[in-house]
Amino acid sequence: MSERELHLNVNITSIGRHPAAWRFLDDPAAFVDVDFFKKIAEVAERGTFDAVFLSDGVALHREPPTEPFQSLEPTILLTALASATKHVGLIGTASTTFNDPFNLARRFASLDHVSRGRVALNVVTTYSPRAAANFGLAEAPDHDARYARAEEFVDVVFDLWDSWEDGAIGGDQFLDPARIHPIDHKGQHFSVRGPSLVPRSPQGRPVLVQAGSSEAGKSLGARVGDLIFTAQTTHTAAREFYTDMRARAAGFGRDPDHLVILPGLWPIVGSTEAEARSRKAEFDALFDFDRELPRLADQLGLDPAFLKLDEELPYDKLSDVTEIRGSRGFFEATVKLSRERGYTVRELLLSNGGAHRQIVGAPAQIADSIEHWFRTRAADGFNLNFDLFPSGLELFVDHVVPLLRRRGIFRREYTGRTLRDHLGLPRPRSRFEETP
Numbered sequence: 462m463s464e465r466e467l468h469l470n471v472n473i474t475s476i477g478r479h480p481a482a483w484r485f486l487d488d489p490a491a492f493v494d495v496d497f498f499k500k501i502a503e504v505a506e507r508g509t510f511d512a513v514f515l516s517d518g519v520a521l522h523r524e525p526p527t528e529p530f531q532s533l534e535p536t537i538l539l540t541a542l543a544s545a546t547k548h549v550g551l552i553g554t555a556s557t558t559f560n561d562p563f564n565l566a567r568r569f570a571s572l573d574h575v576s577r578g579r580v581a582l583n584v585v586t587t588y589s590p591r592a593a594a595n596f597g598l599a600e601a602p603d604h605d606a607r608y609a610r611a612e613e614f615v616d617v618v619f620d621l622w623d624s625w626e627d628g629a630i631g632g633d634q635f636l637d638p639a640r641i642h643p644i645d646h647k648g649q650h651f652s653v654r655g656p657s658l659v660p661r662s663p664q665g666r667p668v669l670v671q672a673g674s675s676e677a678g679k680s681l682g683a684r685v686g687d688l689i690f691t692a693q694t695t696h697t698a699a700r701e702f703y704t705d706m707r708a709r710a711a712g713f714g715r716d717p718d719h720l721v722i723l724p725g726l727w728p729i730v731g732s733t734e735a736e737a738r739s740r741k742a743e744f745d746a747l748f749d750f751d752r753e754l755p756r757l758a759d760q761l762g763l764d765p766a767f768l769k770l771d772e773e774l775p776y777d778k779l780s781d782v783t784e785i786r787g788s789r790g791f792f793e794a795t796v797k798l799s800r801e802r803g804y805t806v807r808e809l810l811l812s813n814g815g816a817h818r819q820i821v822g823a824p825a826q827i828a829d830s831i832e833h834w835f836r837t838r839a840a841d842g843f844n845l846n847f848d849l850f851p852s853g854l855e856l857f858v859d860h861v862v863p864l865l866r867r868r869g870i871f872r873r874e875y876t877g878r879t880l881r882d883h884l885g886l887p888r889p890r891s892r893f894e895e896t897p
Contacts, residue, residue, distance in 0.1 A: 465841070477853065517556075521591065540575055543572070552580075552581040557585070582618075683713055696839050730857055731822070731856075757795075774806060
């Protein structure tokens with residue numbers, strides 16, 4: 462193995478990343494079938510992936526929905542996947558905007574025990590007005606308010622996870638009360654006495670994943686994140702982001718090597734490039750531009766009337782966008798990719814709308830690109846998306862993973878037990894433990 466080890470997660474976006482993926486499934490209810498997700502996790506474990514990654518949302522994007530969506534609650538689904546696997550990590554997404562830190566800390570600590578140390582929490586801030594309406598709010602909090610809450614939320618969760626020190630169970634008594642701590646948190650958003658109901662988990666605390674790309678998001682990730690999920694579509698921008706995030710982490714007194722940075726990547730694999738392009742063309746033939754163009758416009762903060770399929774993005778209009786309701790990382794990655802490639806709106810939509818870099822090619826071509834980004838420190842690995850599950854993932858595991866192993870950058874077998882082991886991250890000390 463090389464000095465650094467490549468890290469790979471599979472990003473489970475319902476039944477597949479391609480908007481037409483659902484048309485290729487025999488069972489339209491697969492998105493609520495636990496066996497469908499178990500198959501994905503089993504294939505990922507066969508490929509010695511670090512983790513499976515579940516996105517989440519707390520509102521429908523469309524009413525009624527026109528395609529499968531992320532429906533099942535992540536911690537419940539991940540508990541089922543934990544029972545079906547032995548090694549692969551389990552990453553679940555939860556919103557700091559519409560959750561309570563005590564309950565969320567308990568759920569993820571419990572899942573870390575159930576999985577014997579394979580869990581990560583991906584914290585997100587939710588901007589959707591539909592989501593706000595589901596929680597009794599007239600509108601979602603603004604960006605600054607969401608991140609102020611998120612900062613305090615994560616600190617409370619960490620204190621709860623750390624409120625039981627190692628060694629609190631056992632000894633002369635059943636429990637050592639000196640090693641169990643109320644946190645007595647009183648802040649702007651939360652008042653939480655603690656301690657946690659769940660003893661310290663196998664990893665010390667679950668891995669913390671963060672994906673914000675605004676200044677506030679990058680600051681939060683650099684301060685507390687173990688793993689950074691990011692949208693990076695160009696090599697130059699990815700290297701700049703990688704360097705910036707490591708410097709930010711160092712600025713918080715952290716070891717930059719303890720920050721794992723994983724851009725999203727969507728590989729479409731064929732035995733030859735022509736075969737891969739044929740697979741993509743089969744999906745693209747069913748692409749619904751009438752449905753996807755308004756979605757792109759909304760994510761860019763534009764009126765759909767400004768987007769013409771066979772013209773480039775209206776960069777003059779984009780420069781006037783002052784408030785991005787959605788993901789800033791998506792916005793920036795989309796604009797950079799479109800400018801660099803000279804894409805029309807149609808081409809941009811067919812390349813995954815700019816959200817994550819797409820590679821279409823033979824196994825060696827995809828392995829070359831992954832290795833280049835990894836060795837040039839544009840990434841520590843990738844959060845992988847696939848057009849359709851499980852077939853897209855199976856092609857990657859069977860044909861690309863062996864090449865990455867032969868090149869000495871990816872594991873042939875699991876050598877650790879926990880997700881922190883897979884990621885090369887140390888087990889953190891409790892915040893309440895006295896420093897010797």
